[in-house]
């Protein structure tokens with residue numbers, strides 16, 4: 001079945017959806033995006049994702065394409081039209097179409113694209129195996145742009161090694177996963193995750209999970225950590241809109257939590273899902 005996607009104000013079958021070859025998203029990665037998950041037909045952390053979208057646009061000197069309510073209506077219509085109860089909606093806003101020039105064009109209409117992806121969030125979580133990889137991305141990782149080549153290269157290299165993903169490392173410390181925020185749980189049960197700076201994306205799932213962890217009296221330390229510290233940890237996990245809380249069971253060949261998903265990661269995933277079912281819109 002072909003999906004119905006949203007492009008520049010219209011809902012169209014994916015085969016008919018068109019974006020110009022002169023679109024700056026295509027030529028310069030001059031675009032930002034968001035991925036919002038859907039569980040039981042409701043959006044998780046929708047307002048967090050829209051707030052980050054607004055910030056990303058602002059950092060690049062771009063306008064908001066439409067109101068939060070208008071964006072919400074399109075998100076909802078897309079999942080309804082595509083029969084999505086569990087999955088996600090991808091939203092991209094580009095600076096628009098202009099003749100190729102490094103200078104930002106003035107007064108051009110933005111391109112807005114949205115589409116759905118079906119997913120199964122409730123299946124068994126076996127945990128992922130990761131390898132470290134140098135973080136060769138640009139220095140404004142706090143802005144959610146579509147420049148994802150370095151992350152894509154690192155994930156592909158990890159897969160070639162028979163692993164699931166890469167953890168990116170800069171100046172000796174883990175920044176994040178290729179498309180997730182990273183955490184370890186110390187042997188004293190403290191959750192450690194990198195503090196927010198321009199080195200990492202301020203994950204929306206991260207914000208929710210840290211809030212829920214604090215409500216459940218788990219101790220949190222926001223600071224950088226090394227691969228060596230992670231290998232010594234009781235457990236490790238990642239968060240993202242597409243994986244929720246996902247346990248990490250191996251880092252650079254060292255098994256964690258006996259090679260099985262750790263209890264704190266599994267518990268936080270359950271808590272996040274329960275809260276999502278209640279608070280989703």
Ligand code: PDD
Nearest residue numbers: 035179180181201203204205206240241
């Ligand atoms: N990526 N860090 C990076 C580099 C990411 O690409 C993502 C998400 C995250 C987690 O952010 P959030 O919790 O808001 O999803 C952290 C999305 C899921 C993607 O590119 O598909």
